[in-house]
Every structure is written in C-alpha cells, then in structure tokens.
Amino acid sequence: xxxxxxxxxxxxxxxxxxxxxxxxxxxPRYLELAQHCIEHDSEFGVALIRxxxxxxxxxxxxxxxxxxxxxxxVLDAGDHxxxxxxxxxxxxxxxxxxxxxxxxxxxxxxxxxxxxxVSPELMDDVRSMFxxxxxxxxxxxxxxxxxxxxxxxxxxxxxMIAAHLRVPLQAKQELLETERSSQRLARExxxxxxxxxxxxxxxxxxxxxxxxxxxxDAGGVFSVN
Numbered sequence: 001x002x003x004x005x006x007x008x009x010x011x012x013x014x015x016x017x018x019x020x021x022x023x024x025x026x027x028p029r030y031l032e033l034a035q036h037c038i039e040h041d042s043e044f045g046v047a048l049i050r051x052x053x054x055x056x057x058x059x060x061x062x063x064x065x066x067x068x069x070x071x072x073x074v075l076d077a078g079d080h081x082x083x084x085x086x087x088x089x090x091x092x093x094x095x096x097x098x099x100x101x102x103x104x105x106x107x108x109x110x111x112x113x114x115x116x117x118v119s120p121e122l123m124d125d126v127r128s129m130f131x132x133x134x135x136x137x138x139x140x141x142x143x144x145x146x147x148x149x150x151x152x153x154x155x156x157x158x159x160m161i162a163a164h165l166r167v168p169l170q171a172k173q174e175l176l177e178t179e180r181s182s183q184r185l186a187r188e189x190x191x192x193x194x195x196x197x198x199x200x201x202x203x204x205x206x207x208x209x210x211x212x213x214x215x216x217d218a219g220g221v222f223s224v225n
Contacts (some may be wrong), residue, residue: 009046020084044068046069058105068088092108126189
C-alpha cells in the first residue's frame with residue numbers, strides 16, 4: 001500500500017481502531033503536533049513505547065505497529081490540551097523522522113481485516129461471553145440496566161475486546177499486531193473466559209459481603225480496578 005507521513009505520538013498505551021483515547025497534552029512538541037492536526041483536520045499516529053520516556057528527553061523508541069488517531073474533541077486550557085482521540089487504522093512504521101518540531105514517521109497503512117476466516121461459532125461464543133463480562137462489570141460499578149452496544153462485525157468486535165481486556169500492555173500490543181481477526185478473537189476468547197469467571201466470583205463475594213453486613217454498598221472494598 002502507499003506510504004504516507006504522519007505526526008507520531010509515542011505513548012505508554014495501545015490504541016485500537018474504533019476505540020477512544022483521552023489524552024492530556026502539555027509538552028510543547030506534542031502541543032504543536034495536536035495544533036497541526038486540528039488546523040489541517042489531519043490524523044496522527046499512536047505507537048506503544050518500546051524504550052524511553054513518554055515525555056521529556058529524546059523521542060522514545062516505539063513498536064513498529066500502531067494506529068492512526070483522529071481528534072474528535074479538544075479542550076484548550078492554554079498551557080495544555082485535553083484531547084479525545086479515536087483510533088482509525090493500523091499502520092506499520094517504515095522509518096521515524098525527528099528533525100522537525102515534533103516526531104513524525106513514514107508509515108504504510110495496513111488493510112482492514114474484515115471477517116474472513118472467522119467461524120460463526122467463534123463469533124457467537126466470544127461475543128456472548130464478552131457481553132456477559134460487560135454486564136458483570138456494569139453490575140459491579142452499580143450501573144445495572146445500562147447497555148453497551150457490542151459490535152456484530154468480527155474486526156470491530158476484536159478491537160473492542162482488546163481495548164477492554166485487563167492484560168499487560170505488551171499483550172495488547174501483540175493483539176494489535178495480530179494480522180487476522182480470527183486469530184485475535186481466538187486469543188481473546190481464552191482471556192475473556194478467565195476474566196468472566198473472575199468477575200462472577202467478585203460479584204458473588206460482594207453480594208455475600210453485603211448480605212452478611214446488611215450494607216447497601218460495598219464501598220471501595222471490592223474494586224474492578
């Protein structure tokens with residue numbers, strides 16, 4: 001696919017296509033990066049840091065696969081910006097460019113994966129389990145009855161699950177780098193099964209605690225964080 005040049009923001013976070021990411025931007029070079037994207041209605045690239053610091057000093061070394069981000073909302077507070085970015089497309093970094101006011105990279109945008117090779121059985125299993133997990137999380141947070149729309153398309157579903165899993169950043173990066181939705185969903189199914197069981201145990205423990213104590217609220221004793 002064609003090469004393109006993107007402003008690059010190395011972060012201690014993994015952004016997935018279709019997923020939101022709130023950012024607090026205050027370092028001058030990244031304020032200028034954000035301002036450029038706002039003025040030109042353009043995207044920037046987000047890539048997980050492999051080595052180095054997120055702010056200050058030399059630009060950090062990143063993993064080669066990242067996600068483009070579009071700025072959906074911005075609050076300019078003068079010396080800093082609160083930015084809501086939304087992931088768009090995966091890219092591969094071909095080379096980094098650090099001779100301007102902010103980091104840039106020459107990238108190759110990666111093709112969308114679609115639903116090729118995803119069996120209906122896998123799709124049904126992982127979507128159902130993830131829906132159950134979200135329902136339990138909302139119960140634990142006290143938001144019973146609230147609904148979160150679960151995508152019916154394999155690629156979008158795989159990215160939503162990846163963004164919500166309680167796994168280390170390296171594991172999230174590996175999911176981002178996975179080439180096919182079928183492979184990503186198969187890996188996620190195992191994690192969702194494990195997390196679902198943990199949330200069920202946590203909810204049962206909280207219900208037992210509140211029942212025995214007569215408390216209306218478990219307060220901060222049981223946290224999903």
